[in-house]
Amino acid sequence: MAADSDEGTTSGPAASDGGINKNTKSGAELLVQVPVVDVQSDNFKEMWPSLLLAIKTASFVAVDTELSGLGDRKSLLNQCIEERYKAVCHAARTRSILSLGLACFKKQPAKGEHTYLAQVFNLTLLCMEEYVIEPKSVQFLVQHGFNFNQQYAQGIPYHKGNDKGDESQTQSVRTLFLELIRARRPLVLHNGLIDLVFLYQNFYAHLPESLGTFTADLCEMFPAGIYDTKYAAEFHARFVASYLEYAFRKCERENGKQRAAGSPHLTLEFCSYPSSMRTHIDYRCCMPPETHRTHPTNVCDKFSAYGWCPLGPQCPQSHNIDLIIDIDEAVLEDKRRRRRRREKRRRALMSQPGTQTAEVEESPPTKQVCGDGLKTEEVEQKVAEDETVDQPDSQQGHKNDSETELKATGSETADMTISEVPGGQVSSNQVPGDGLHRAGFDAFMTGYVIAYVGVSQEPQPCGTGPWLPECHNKVYLSGKAVPLTVAKSQFSRSSKAHNQKMKLAWGSG
Numbered sequence: 388m389a390a391d392s393d394e395g396t397t398s399g400p401a402a403s404d405g406g407i408n409k410n411t412k413s414g415a416e417l418l419v420q421v422p423v424v425d426v427q428s429d430n431f432k433e434m435w436p437s438l439l440l441a442i443k444t445a446s447f448v449a450v451d452t453e454l455s456g457l458g459d460r461k462s463l464l465n466q467c468i469e470e471r472y473k474a475v476c477h478a479a480r481t482r483s484i485l486s487l488g489l490a491c492f493k494k495q496p497a498k499g500e501h502t503y504l505a506q507v508f509n510l511t512l513l514c515m516e517e518y519v520i521e522p523k524s525v526q527f528l529v530q531h532g533f534n535f536n537q538q539y540a541q542g543i544p545y546h547k548g549n550d551k552g553d554e555s556q557t558q559s560v561r562t563l564f565l566e567l568i569r570a571r572r573p574l575v576l577h578n579g580l581i582d583l584v585f586l587y588q589n590f591y592a593h594l595p596e597s598l599g600t601f602t603a604d605l606c607e608m609f610p611a612g613i614y615d616t617k618y619a620a621e622f623h624a625r626f627v628a629s630y631l632e633y634a635f636r637k638c639e640r641e642n643g644k645q646r647a648a649g650s651p652h653l654t655l656e657f658c659s660y661p662s663s664m665r666t667h668i669d670y671r672c673c674m675p676p677e678t679h680r681t682h683p684t685n686v687c688d689k690f691s692a693y694g695w696c697p698l699g700p701q702c703p704q705s706h707n708i709d710l711i712i713d714i715d716e717a718v719l720e721d722k723r724r725r726r727r728r729r730e731k732r733r734r735a736l737m738s739q740p741g742t743q744t745a746e747v748e749e750s751p752p753t754k755q756v757c758g759d760g761l762k763t764e765e766v767e768q769k770v771a772e773d774e775t776v777d778q779p780d781s782q783q784g785h786k787n788d789s790e791t792e793l794k795a796t797g798s799e800t801a802d803m804t805i806s807e808v809p810g811g812q813v814s815s816n817q818v819p820g821d822g823l824h825r826a827g828f829d830a831f832m833t834g835y836v837i838a839y840v841g842v843s844q845e846p847q848p849c850g851t852g853p854w855l856p857e858c859h860n861k862v863y864l865s866g867k868a869v870p871l872t873v874a875k876s877q878f879s880r881s882s883k884a885h886n887q888k889m890k891l892a893w894g895s896g
Contacts, residue, residue: 419672420672423670424508426509432558445506447572448570448574449834450574450582455518455519455520456478456521457478457521464865468598475585482520485528485542488509488828489508489827490831491507495656501653504656505656511537511542513544532825550888568608573854574611577615577631577832587604591608593884600881606875617629619840623857630695631833634836636709642842691711691714
């Protein structure tokens with residue numbers, strides 16, 4: 388919710404104490420409470436003004452979806468991107484969006500260059516047309532806290548494809564998506580091609596047949612740019628892994644180091660919500676990494692590399708993201724030491740007359756995983772279920788990961804301002820590290836990653852170029868060394884359905 392809402396549903400941001408609000412019983416225990424506002428059919432109209440205000444005043448909006456399935460997995464990794472697009476289109480036409488996460492990040496320049504007010508919403512949806520729902524999707528979602536009884540009882544109804552009649556005056560998810568377009572804010576996603584296709588088909592219009600027309604439409608829909616945090620994590624930040632949970636936690640830890648060092652760092656604030664809204668607020672409880680962490684079990688290699696494990700919570704090995712990052716950092720530090728020793732020996736040899744050595748360029752870091760990796764059919768998917776594929780740039784070779792991250796650990800407090808949360812407001816089933824899977828919190832993690840990436844970017848003077856130019860309009864593509872560039876080519880035209888929606892959005896024609 389917006390802090391300055393006229394609806395009286397929120398108060399201002401929680402008070403900041405140097406970027407930290409300590410809600411502790413002991414000096415060692417620090418918690419961050421990320422409030423996620425649940426929006427359903429019973430409170431959608433009540434929340435409508437606050438949703439609009441949060442979107443319109445945001446500096447950027449991060450989006451995530453939970454889907455009912457994706458269909459044929461092999462087609463989603465077709466080497467021909469046009470064929471891959473057609474496969475995702477087929478899934479979007481036959482499946483549905485079960486929930487939509489929105490995270491609106493609003494810059495607070497008076498409080499610091501990298502301070503944001505974050506407002507997070509989780510919209511439970513119900514498609515009113517027939518759609519396919521895949522058993523594995525249901526199984527995964529139920530295991531991670533998704534309530535299908537609540538979805539069918541309280542899901543916000545919507546229909547897919549083109550508009551039916553005059554919908555511009557209604558309070559609907561389709562109109563909310565149109566308001567997001569009208570806001571002209573940067574749109575942020577993680578591994579976003581599938582999300583973009585589903586959002587278009589479910590809330591906007593029938594999908595165009597060609598990828599070129601689709602990207603041409605996207606350029607006009609989101610002129611401020613589309614940003615993909617998987618691309619940012621892998622190609623810009625050069626993280627060893629880029630599944631969402633890993634990227635989020637890695638950014639949190641690095642941000643904490645920068646704050647401790649007095650360097651530029653990200654600071655977040657959240658709204659304080661009145662007691663009358665307690666039933667609709669889900670506080671995501673996050674914890675800092677342990678100062679002295681023991682290693683009682685081995686790390687699961689598959690989860691470490693892919694963000695997914697076939698055994699799920701029954702796996703006897705650790706899925707702890709902090710432990711995984713600790714090990715990755717130790718491996719990288721060991722490589723740095725070896726590189727320094729090699730460089731020292733090379734210089735010693737070079738100092739001897741008549742000795743020459745060849746320069747050897749090291750490839751980017753990559754995980755070493757036992758076994759043969761995941762099978763070909765275990766391909767990448769945004770649907771909240773089991774198997775996916777992550778394949779970084781050509782130097783690193785093929786590597787699988789899951790974009791249906793189980794949130795195994797919590798977050799650091801040094802970079803966030805937290806709300807004062809009465810004990811009764813924290814969800815009774817919410818335990819740090821319980822792995823609950825929600826579109827709202829995933830959208831928050833996505834927004835956090837891009838906000839952190841923005842800390843390291845040089846600020847762009849007004850009118851000189853896009854925000855974060857290195858990541859602007861670049862969407863991650865599995866198995867490809869280059870991203871999908873969202874651009875309108877001279878050979879592509881916008882679709883007819885899109886042109887009609889643009890007229891509706893801007894009141895022309």
